[in-house]
Amino acid sequence: MKMINSRELNINTAKVLKQAGKEDLIVTVKGKPAALIQAFSEDDLEDYILTKLMEKRLKARAKDYQSKGAVSLNEMIEATERAIGKKV
Structure with missing residues (x-):
């Protein structure tokens, strides 16, 4: 790993x-x-976008969890999948 200045x-x-x-x-x-x-391929780009989208959705579900007191893991996954389906 090398360091360079701006x-x-x-x-x-x-x-x-x-x-x-x-x-x-x-x-x-x-x-x-x-x-x-760092190096970045087309495959890396797809993985990166999907990962960031999942992180965003899971954070939103975590907020739901905190505000409602509790939701099941299945509810979190289903809500995330619905949200991704709407965006993609």
Whole structure:
């Protein structure tokens, strides 16, 4: 894993992105970590989107759990699946 500063990223974007295909890069701003650049395939993109969508829906179900006092795991899963079905 290599660290680069934001100025290097700005000046050498194409070079940095090519390097990110080989190793993870941490971008720093004023010496502090600000971002992670890593290789990403089309398959990774689909998995990432689905994971983020599930996280969002499960957080919403967790709020339901807290506000209602309790819901079953099956209710959480069914509500999440319904929400995903509507969005996708």
